[in-house]
Amino acid sequence: MENVAGLLLLSLRLGLAILLFLFLYWAIRIIWKDFSKMAKEESFNIIPPIYLTINKMGHETHTFTVPEIVIGRGPSCDFRISDETVSSMHARLFFNLNQWWIEDYGSSNGTFLNEINLATAAVLTQGDQLRLGKININISFSE
Numbered sequence: 707m708e709n710v711a712g713l714l715l716l717s718l719r720l721g722l723a724i725l726l727f728l729f730l731y732w733a734i735r736i737i738w739k740d741f742s743k744m745a746k747e748e749s750f751n752i753i754p755p756i757y758l759t760i761n762k763m764g765h766e767t768h769t770f771t772v773p774e775i776v777i778g779r780g781p782s783c784d785f786r787i788s789d790e791t792v793s794s795m796h797a798r799l800f801f802n803l804n805q806w807w808i809e810d811y812g813s814s815n816g817t818f819l820n821e822i823n824l825a826t827a828a829v830l831t832q833g834d835q836l837r838l839g840k841i842n843i844n845i846s847f848s849e
Contacts, residue, residue, distance in 0.1 A: 753801050756830075758785060759844040775799040777838060778811070791815050791839025799830070806830040806847075815839040 756775075759767045768785060777785045780794035787796075793813035800807050809827040810817035817824045818837040836843040 754847055756799065756806050757846045757848075758799075759846070760787070761842045761844065770799075773801045776811075778813075787838065787841055789839055789841050792841055793839075796838050797824075797836075806845075808836065813838070 753771050753773055755769050755771045757767055757769050758775075759765050770784070772784070775784045776795060776798045777783060777787065777792075778794050778796040779787060779789070779792050783795065793811070793815070795811045796813040797808060797810050797817045800809070806829070807827045808817065808819060808824065808830055810824045815838070819828050819830075820835050821837070830845050832845070832847055834845040836845060
């Protein structure tokens with residue numbers, strides 16, 4: 707009888723040890739999948755640089771790698787342009803859906819993309835020309 711009880715206790719311990727290892731395997735596998743998924747999502751959120759070149763008094767190029775750039779004369783703007791034809795907060799560039807976009811902020815002199823007045827946000831492409839007031843800006847995504 708003692709032999710049977712010892713054997714039963716040993717098999718219960720082995721069963722619990724196997725269940726514990728299966729649980730640990732399952733938990734580590736789920737955590738690994740979540741980390742892999744997060745790493746893939748993060749790699750798609752890398753913001754490519756955008757180069758803004760002003761065609762005023764030579765070529766002055768500015769590089770940005772942030773998801774949003776406010777353009778204007780105001781002190782809080784990311785890309786400041788000291789010109790009276792540019793509003794204090796004229797327009798914004800933003801990175802969304804893996805593309806750069808431009809949106810007018812209700813400026814008094816308008817924002818033009820390739821000489822078309824912007825009424826809504828528009829996607830930017832390589833070589834696009836922006837005009838904010840009297841200031842022309844070239845858009846590029848590589849130096």
